[in-house]
Amino acid sequence: MSVTHPVGLSAPTLADPVIAEIAARFVAARRGATGLADFPGPLPADLATAYAIQATATAAWPDEVVGWKVARVPPALEETLGAMRYIGPIFAGTVVTADGGPLSFPVIPGGFGAVEAEFAVRIAADAPADKLDYSPAEAAAFIAAIHAVIEVAGGPLAPVNELGPTASTAVFGNNTGLIVGEEIVGAVEGADALRAEVLIDGQSVGVGSSAKLPGGIPAALAVALGMAARLGRPLKAGQLVSTGALTGVHSIAIGQQARIAFTGLAPMGGSAVAATPTA
Template identity: 90%
Template sequence: MTVTHPIGLSAPTLADPVIAEAAARFVAARRSAAGLADFPGPLPADLATAYAIQATATAAWPDEVAGWKVARVPPALEETLGAMRYIGPIFARTVSAADGGPLSFPVIPGGFGAVEAEFAVRIAADAPADKLDYSPAEAAAFIAAVHAAIEVAGGPLAPVNTLGPTASTSVFGNNTGLIVGEEIVGGVEGADALRAEVLIDGQSVGVGSAAKLPGGIAAAVAVALSMAVRLGRPLKAGQWVSTGALTGVHSIAIGQQARVTFTGLAPMSGTAVAAGATA
């Protein structure tokens, strides 16, 4: 497996063979829907190395990238890692639309699964391949629409949440899929006025809003634009950016039910199911 080195980041602190082995293990585990009890090899100490593992695994995955999820780096680690957020790929075959019917949230047996209430942005135009940095104001021009959404987080690595953001970044950004709900009238301003709530098995586990996103929705899109091009995959018109958890990361086990609501919109409900192997 050839290692992919992101553009404009510091050199990885793990050797290419170690990066390639971790990426290959993540690809194999996700393809076979088999959990991993431990990180396969040394845990990256920095995001540059984690992104190298992610990019190498993404290049080997048999699907197109349809967008990116954005997630917070815990505040206590921001200075150490030099970032407030990280991103991970959302693959085309894992994007679905909420149509009012029951949803399915795939969870790899022996891995990690979670649901997150998020705002998903549909990208308005192709991003240039030679621009590496974006301000929130520049990113706002790429927002075609904002939708209520559910990020189905997780993957094969069972202890990913306890291992931290370098583990999450490495293992496909800890993303399993994106469920796109209703378009929000008023775009970003309309979304800013909404409150989201997540219930697991009928119990409320979190309430929140765009106020939980530092700098707001446009700031999250700016990070996705900047990092996607550094990963050699500039955002394209029609792709998605899932902008970050509004109420928290809510673990879900196979068989549990989740209900996600946004003020004034139809609720989105479904059940966690065992993920199957990928052809």
Template identity: 45%
Template sequence: MTQIVEQATPARAFVEARRTGTALPHFPGVIPATLDQAYAVQDKALALARRRVAGWKVGRIAPPVDGQNRLAGPIFADQVADGEGVPAMPVIAGGFAAAEAEFLLRLAAAPDPAKTRYTIEEARALVDAVHVGIEVAGSPFPGINRHGPAVTIADFGNNNGLVVGPLADGWQEADLDAWPVTLTINGAEVGRATTATMLDGPFGAVRFLLEHMARRGIALDAGTWVSTGAVTGVHPVGPGDRVAADFDGRWTVECSIGAS
């Protein structure tokens, strides 16, 4: 009974805070002691939120915790924006907000829910599109990144939106690790990197998610987006900022940051 109460308290608080756009100055309840406990909170919050999930963000855990070097959180359909133009992405005033340049991979088909191990090649075969994009990270809790990955997981993986940019033509034959990525905020460059530094890259992130969701018993549908990790880092933003990410000098995606 105690464990159920400990899961429900932060889950309800995060769902309500996100619904009302209200900041939470402290973690609401008992901080999960393990990643499994954190995912139990996330599962409870998903059940309470009753919002359609359009994709999943994957983030890195460094150093690894509980034997895991990545984490996952849902991306809700009503927070996915087409990158055509400069969409306004709201964040919670007084909470945490950041922008991340990411490769967005789309699943062509629903994976076998009973399959719990994948090779990179098998994961890649399930992808039918690679787009460039921006993940808007965000939480009502401003200290979410200062308390370890369990806190991040508990609040939907610290995701607050996704901007889907252009299709990266030629991705099937390309080495994504060789494409330079830059991110600018209000015209100033704040990050530059490639995915070569990101464990086993974007397709490795898809492999992780396929295995992770099978273990959790959560089905993935055809068309699910996988936001594969921050290429240039996690860059704080606030209302009024304008963000642009450039991929290989060929594709650009932009958004503005507003208040919820």
């Protein structure tokens, strides 16, 4: 497996053969829908190494990248890691449009699963491949529409949350898929006026809004635009960027029910199901 090195980041602190082996283990576990009890190698100490693992695994995955998820680095680790957010790929085969019916949230047995209420930006135009940094104002120009979405988070690595953001970044950004709900009238301003609530098995586990996103939706999008270019996959018109959890990361186990409601919109709900192997 050939190792992919992101542009404009520091050199990885793990050797290429180690990066390749970790990436191969993540690809095999996700394809086989098999959980991992431990990180399959040395835990990356920095995001540059984590992104090298992610990029290498993404290049080996048999599906097209059609968007990115954005997630927070815990504030206590921002200075150490030199970042407030990280991103992960969203693959075409994992994007579902909510149609009002019951949804399925795939969870790898022995892995980790979660649901998150988020807002996703649909990208208006192709981003230049050579622009690696964006201000929120520059990013806002790429917003064609905003949708209420559910990020189905998780993957094969069971202790991913305990291991922290470098583990999450490395293991496909800790993303399983994206469920796309209604378009928000008024784009950013409309989204900022909404509140989201997540219920697991009928119990409210979190309420929040875009106020939970430092700098708002454009700031999260700015990170995705720049980092996607650094990863050699600049954003394209029509792609989606899920901009971060509004109410928190809510673990869900196979068989549990989740309901995600946004102010004034039809709620989205369904069941966590066992993920199946990928051909």
